[in-house]
Amino acid sequence: MTNVIEVRNLKKIFKLHTSLKNLILGRKKIVTALDNLSLDIREGEIFGLLGPNGAGKTTLIKMLTTLILPTGGSATLCGYDIVRDQWHVKNSIGLIHSDERSFFWRLTARQNLEFFAALYQLPGEVSRNRIDELLTLVGLEEHANTWFQNFSTGMKQRLAIARGLLSMPKVLFMDEPMRSIDPVSTQKIRQFIRNKALEHIKGAIIIATNRLDEAISLCDRVAIFNKGQMIKSGTIHDINLAAKEYIQYELKVKNISAEVIDSICRMPWVLNCENKSRGNGNTDLVLDLTSEEESLHLALKEIIRSNGYIQKCIRKEPSFEDTFIDLIKEFETSRSKNGPH
């Protein structure tokens, strides 16, 4: 599979004046919004940029769409350099902004799309047909002649998607496309992106989001960002698998003494141990075990040996949310120890 986007050591540093005093004194605060990022995005995939607010997702999208110039490194989109070949890059992309207001409010949906189609030099007939097709595709055909200012937030966002697809771009960028949209519209838009949008895009769709459910339901691969650095990238399954350093088991046991619990908790393969008495000799045990196969066997053997009765034993798969939070926490801890690069 060929790469649609290739990013190499891309860097963005902002120099900000944080106060009037600093402005007068000419002092600037250095903020590294993106730090030596290298990343490939392949043809035909929906790629998620995940991370908390301020992680660098929007900065990356703005650089790849030529709206921000990088401080260092390089990136190509469909083979075009994002700094040197801006016009070709612009001809290859569609952008769906996080700001759903970005239309002319006193024009209808159709008039708005006609205007933006002209910016892509679509001939009249092609433009009319495509606008009809896209309005139907996003379910706005009955509102084609309604003023944009009378649209609901969900309708505005769907119109933004139609605009993003107008030029049949090779790469479609979606910056938090579901922000401030109700759950019903969110589901509809997700279905649309998953099932229909990719048919219109010859290259890839890149979605920046801080909603993990969105990434899980839409993305083939994701990259997790925090404070301008990419922490992990890959499929959600692979990231989950790689992040697992222990396996968690939830046990419900009966007739087990405090000494036995203590001895289990002190076993070398038990990384973490929590217990809670439920009364009548019932105890809940949560064990984080090393991934060695023997570890669970030995813990259970200890319970049985002391005449304990195992009512339930459940292996708990860590959710992607857990993995994500762990990765972010791990990153924060290592950053506070080692300092930012």
Next chain:
Amino acid sequence: MDLIRTALAFIKKDLLIMVSYRFEFLLKTVTSIFSIAVLYYIGKLVDKAEFPFLQAYGGSYFGFIVIGMSFSAFFGVSINTFFGNIRDGQLTGTLEIILASPTRLFTFLFSSALWSFIYTTIHVSLYIFIGTLAFDLEIGRVNIFAALVIFMLSILCFVGIGIMIAALVLVVKRGESAVKIALGASSILSGLIFPVDLLPPVLQKIAHFLPLTYTYRGLRLSILEGHSFAQLQGDVAVLFGFAVFFILISVIVFPFAVSAAKVRGSLAQY
């Protein structure tokens, strides 16, 4: 071809938005009739004093002020429309979408300003038409060629200044008010309301460095007194120099400002 299609799209968009505010044109026309009537009666009052400085312009203050006010509308549009369009785009979020499309920077600038000029041309034509028809504005001696040359050079000159202000707005986000005050003052100094000859000598010297001085004088002389291109060649030469200077500077400065905003990541900030 790209330029024409983009320009037409901008004109259509702006026309549709204007039409959506149904009474705007009507209200503006009524305001024009009212203001031209006020100027007519002020003119009658001033003419009774028979000021000698008005003789060069046909002796009528009404003609003097109407021509000045008419062109000041174009001056205002040239100055305001470029930064106004950028600020509107920043406020509505459309600027980034437009700049992420394959629309060239100067195509966007030119196209986004076109409607303002067309609208002002219609409005000023109506203004002069009403002045001629209802208030005896004397423009029968007009030298159309000379007036057009002065007009076009002046527009080029002020478009250059307008683009420079837009560049300033992109980089420093503020400052257009200070620039507008300075330009407002330059309007007065260059003879919008009364001839430059009436100013104290120091201010008269400053007026020589203002392009509007040559615009107002050239337009009034060509429209009210029928001065030919040859008679106005001094004003034409100065305006040509100003136009080349400001257009050149703006062509250099604006892409630089856009790049600076892209480096700072502040293209959409206001």
